[in-house]
Amino acid sequence: TEDIYQWFYEGRNGWWKYDERSNTELETAYNAGDPACTLLLAGTLYNIDFHSMTQVRRSDQTRRRRVRRDTPMFPSKGIAGIKTY
Numbered sequence: 001t002e003d004i005y006q007w008f009y010e011g012r013n014g015w016w017k018y019d020e021r022s023n024t025e026l027e028t029a030y031n032a033g034d035p036a037c038t039l040l041l042a043g044t045l046y047n048i049d050f051h052s053m054t055q056v057r058r059s060d061q062t063r064r065r066r067v068r069r070d071t072p073m074f075p076s077k078g079i080a081g082i083k084t085y
């Protein structure tokens with residue numbers, strides 16, 4: 001709720017914001033200096049690596065997306081697949 005930074009994952013033609021709970025988990029892990037963070041997203045486990053700045057499915061490493069940590073004002077398609085206009 002108090003996060004200054006927003007995490008984004010890449011879609012086909014732009015960036016999506018992570019949901020608020022995931023964003024807080026990412027910020028906590030990142031600020032703790034952890035190398036990576038594991039998230040359960042829609043029933044699927046993903047690893048977000050803070051060095052490569054990518055998100056990858058733990059069960060299928062070919063399902064990889066770029067991620068970014070930026071201001072919440074950075075243009076996005078919406079939040080976690082829900083479009084905002």
Ligand code: V3L
Nearest residue numbers: 009010011012013016018041042057063064065080081082
């Ligand atoms: N948060 C929520 N859903 C996710 C996330 C995440 N961090 N990562 C993957 N998914 P994959 P366009 C995305 C969803 O990487 O039109 C968007 O949220 C992912 O949803 O192969 O390409 C949109 O809902 C996808 O449905 O494991 O920009 C949708 O894609 C599914 O998990 C279309 O977005 C498989 O992703």
